[in-house]
Amino acid sequence: MFTARTLSRNWQRQPALKRVWLSSSTDLIINAVGKDRLGIVSDITGIVIDAGGNVGDSQAAKLGPHFSLMMMVSVPTEELTSLQSRLQSMPDMNATVFESKLGSSQFTPQIGYSAYFTLEGADHPGIVHKITAALAKAGLSIDKMETDQEIAPYGGSMLFKMRGVATAAAPLAAGFDAHKIKQEMEELGDTLNCEVSLTDVVDDRYDSSFYAG
Helix, strand or coil: CCCHHHHHHHHHHCCCCCCCCCCCEEEEEEEEEEECCCCHHHHHHHHHHHCCCEEEEEEEEEECCEEEEEEEEEEEHHHHHHHHHHHHCCCCEEEEEEECCCCCCCCCCCEEEEEEEEEEEECCCCHHHHHHHHHHHCCCEEEEEEEEEEECCCCCCEEEEEEEEEEEECCCCCCCCHHHHHHHHHHHHHHCCEEEEEEECCCCCCHHHHHHC
């Protein structure tokens, strides 16, 4: 057992240690929207890396001729102003930066139920709101969603398509009934003159299946 005196004597024989100051970091969410072009993601991640930061989760999508990106990053606090300035000076791009109070490593809730939802039918005002409101009423949160329009094969009218992934956190609420929710979504589809379906997700990870379509 070492005594305080022994520790003091041993410490005096050690070589002088260099004091190192560790920089604090800030967790941010970058939201960038602009004209689609080659190299946007590379340019944004390059700015983050140049600031000494690290890239976490991200999602990107093309919306017509536009491009949208959301990205979680962590950067040294002293580089925050410089990072914002460089992002906001990108040509043909509107970039905003939000500080994440939760942090990039916050615990992710366990999923108790996951389902694909799809809709296909004639477009009309309020269709997206009605579907998403029905999912929320059933206790389901939307994790991913895509919508698009195309000309119907026959008749030349516009066909509206919607698909995504909805989840309910574990533990599931008392009375949660996936079969009943599916029936209610199908009935809602009938009132909208659309085909609406809700299908259980079999995979533990649905990302690749969702994008593979």
